[in-house]
Amino acid sequence: MQKDKIMILYNSKTGFTQTYAELLAAKLDCAALPLKDAPADLSQYDVVAFGSRLHAGMLDGWKKARKLLAQRSAKKLVLFATGAMPNEAEAQIQKVWEQNLTPEEQKTIPHFYLQAGLCYEKMGGVDRAMMKFAAWAMTRKKSKTEEDEAFRNAIRQSYDISDPKYIEPVVTCLKQES
Ligand SMILES: Cc1cc2nc3c(=O)[nH]c(=O)nc-3n(C[C@H](O)[C@H](O)[C@H](O)COP(=O)(O)O)c2cc1C
Numbered sequence: 007m008q009k010d011k012i013m014i015l016y017n018s019k020t021g022f023t024q025t026y027a028e029l030l031a032a033k034l035d036c037a038a039l040p041l042k043d044a045p046a047d048l049s050q051y052d053v054v055a056f057g058s059r060l061h062a063g064m065l066d067g068w069k070k071a072r073k074l075l076a077q078r079s080a081k082k083l084v085l086f087a088t089g090a091m092p093n094e095a096e097a098q099i100q101k102v103w104e105q106n107l108t109p110e111e112q113k114t115i116p117h118f119y120l121q122a123g124l125c126y127e128k129m130g131g132v133d134r135a136m137m138k139f140a141a142w143a144m145t146r147k148k149s150k151t152e153e154d155e156a157f158r159n160a161i162r163q164s165y166d167i168s169d170p171k172y173i174e175p176v177v178t179c180l181k182q183e184s
Contacts (some may be wrong), residue, residue, distance in 0.1 A: 011184040014038040017058040022122035049079035060089035088122035123166040123171040
């Protein structure tokens with residue numbers, strides 16, 4: 007495969023998305039850069055991948071990235087989201103895509119979810135407070151489902167459920183698109 011066919015851009019606060027972006031770049035022999043360092047002209051790339059964390063159900067920075075990628079003439083796009091949910095939480099993940107992408111984007115932009123984890127040590131103060139609030143809100147919830155209980159237990163501490171193997175579908179897709 008030729009170089010410079012693919013560009014990987016990412017936003018990452020605690021490192022999970024950056025790690026996945028760098029694994030993709032190593033596998034595909036291309037660059038991975040933070041979105042803020044995106045080249046001014048993206049038209050030379052066959053495909054641009056954008057990865058970010060999920061943040062209260064939203065793909066963090068996607069609104070800004072969507073604009074920037076269009077302004078800088080990115081051709082084809084591929085998205086990947088990282089989060090604390092396991093890959094098996096298919097219904098919740100589907101809901102996330104419906105919340106973040108227009109129906110047209112859902113059809114035309116390949117999008118992937120990669121399970122990652124939580125890292126309180128690297129989290130900012132606002133994020134830590136938001137997690138504390140989420141845990142508190144869960145204790146207050148009257149009829150808790152098994153999933154609610156699992157979520158409440160899971161977010162008590164940092165955990166890492168990421169794995170390099172999860173990039174494989176993204177790698178295949180980026181190869182096909184480039
Ligand atoms: C305030 C806050 C809200 C979050 N909301 C979600 C969420 O809605 N769904 C999810 O799966 N993960 C959620 N997470 C977990 C992050 O998406 C996860 O840790 C992500 O991999 C972090 O990526 P980064 O290390 O690249 O910053 C949230 C984390 C924080 C701190």
